[in-house]
Amino acid sequence: MQQLSDEGLDSAKIMRVVNHPVRMRIIQLLAVRPMSWKELSTELGVKTGALYHHLDTLEKIVTRDPERRYTLTKLGQEVYQELNVAKTPAQSMQAIERAMKRRTFAGSLREVFVPRALVVSLTSTKPRAAATLAVVSALVVGLLLFSGDELILFSFSPSSDVLVSVGTYVGSLVVVSAAAYVALAVAFKERGEALTLLASTSLAFVPLCVFGGLLHATYAGTPPGSGGFPLSVLSDTAAVTVIFAFFQAWGAGVIGAGMSAATGLRVEKTLVVSLVVLYASMLVVLVQGGRLA
Numbered sequence: 001m002q003q004l005s006d007e008g009l010d011s012a013k014i015m016r017v018v019n020h021p022v023r024m025r026i027i028q029l030l031a032v033r034p035m036s037w038k039e040l041s042t043e044l045g046v047k048t049g050a051l052y053h054h055l056d057t058l059e060k061i062v063t064r065d066p067e068r069r070y071t072l073t074k075l076g077q078e079v080y081q082e083l084n085v086a087k088t089p090a091q092s093m094q095a096i097e098r099a100m101k102r103r104t105f106a107g108s109l110r111e112v113f114v115p116r117a118l119v120v121s122l123t124s125t126k127p128r129a130a131a132t133l134a135v136v137s138a139l140v141v142g143l144l145l146f147s148g149d150e151l152i153l154f155s156f157s158p159s160s161d162v163l164v165s166v167g168t169y170v171g172s173l174v175v176v177s178a179a180a181y182v183a184l185a186v187a188f189k190e191r192g193e194a195l196t197l198l199a200s201t202s203l204a205f206v207p208l209c210v211f212g213g214l215l216h217a218t219y220a221g222t223p224p225g226s227g228g229f230p231l232s233v234l235s236d237t238a239a240v241t242v243i244f245a246f247f248q249a250w251g252a253g254v255i256g257a258g259m260s261a262a263t264g265l266r267v268e269k270t271l272v273v274s275l276v277v278l279y280a281s282m283l284v285v286l287v288q289g290g291r292l293a
Contacts, residue, residue, distance in 0.1 A: 014061075018058075018061070018079065020054070022046060022054050023054050023057065026040065026055070026058065026062065026070075027058070027061065027076065027079070028080070029043060029044075030062060030070055030071055030076070031077065031080045034067075034069035034070060034071040035070055035071075036068070036069050036070070037070070040070060055070065056264070060073060061073060061076035061079060062076055063076075114253040114254070114256055115253075115254060115257050116257040116260050116261055118257075119196070119199075119203070119257045119258050119260075119261040122199060122203070123196040123199050123200065123258075123262075126195055129193075129195040129196055129198075129199045130195060130199075132199040132202075133195070133198050133199040136199065136202040136203050136206065137169070137173070139206065140169055140209050141169055143206075143209035143210060143212065143213045144156075144159075144166075144169060145162060145165055146213050146216065147213045147215065148165075148216065149165065149212045150164050150169075151169045151172050151205060151208075152168055153172050153176060153277070154205075154208055154248045154251050154252070154277065154278060156208065156212050169205070173198065173201055173202055176201050176255070177194070180255060180273060180277070181194065181197055184259055184263055184265075184270070184273065188265060190263040190265060191263075192259060192262035192263045193262040194262075196258060196261055196262040197262050199258070200255065200257065200259070200261065200262070201255060201258060203258070204251040204255045204258065206254075207247045207250040207251050207254070208247050208251050211244065211247040215240075248278055251278075252275055252277060252278040253274065255273075255274040256270045256271035256273070256274035256275075259273060259274065
């Protein structure tokens with residue numbers, strides 16, 4: 001299925017995507033007003049499977065509003081406006097290129113901390129999702145062994161046993177993925193793709209494990225009381241807690257992106273579920289007595 005993602009979002013691809021009579025009609029209809037699935041199906045007269053295909057192909061151009069009606073994204077509105085005034089395919093291509101360049105800094109920053117497009121790319125097929133899970137899991141376990149930590153949800157504490165580090169990672173991976181799956185089913189009546197959830201959850205652990213590795217590398221072999229940056233910052237408990245919370249939030253953002261990729265739901269909705277996981281992990285830190293490394 002040809003889907004738009006931020007990695008491959010260029011004017012040539014958008015031209016290929018929108019250059020279809022049904023998809024052009026969808027854009028024209030939604031440019032007038034948001035429409036429900038039933039309204040679109042009735043207006044277009046296409047089968048359910050075909051309509052799903054066209055809407056999925058128009059990812060990043062078409063989205064759903066809080067009332068679950070289909071509507072154009074900001075990019076979709078710009079593409080519609082530019083195509084509406086273009087006289088030739090060449091002019092259409094140039095118009096889309098202009099629209100693509102209007103990306104904001106906030107939008108680019110969001111793709112770093114809530115990388116839905118990256119997750120979609122890494123899990124677009126089952127073999128790719130399985131490979132992503134294997135590679136990222138190896139990276140996470142390597143970081144845990146390097147820092148000498150064990151992972152408990154989005155928290156970690158010291159561990160001197162390799163099997164404990166591996167076991168707690170696997171347990172956290174299964175628990176968080178299962179919690180996301182159940183939450184999606186309960187809150188949104190959606191069944192997420194299990195392999196996508198597992199792969200994205202493993203990716204969500206990377207920021208926290210990187211933080212643990214940085215702490216270990218910073219303090220390893222350093223006499224107590226040594227100054228200088230970053231030791232002066234990391235010796236401050238409040239500063240470490242803030243940085244820790246930042247990496248936790250980053251991981252929650254990746255989880256939210258993964259749930260969105262696994263179900264097709266808007267990431268704004270799935271982030272709510274990922275925040276619940278984040279709050280649960282904060283509780284774990286309190287139970288552990290606030291030990292971070």
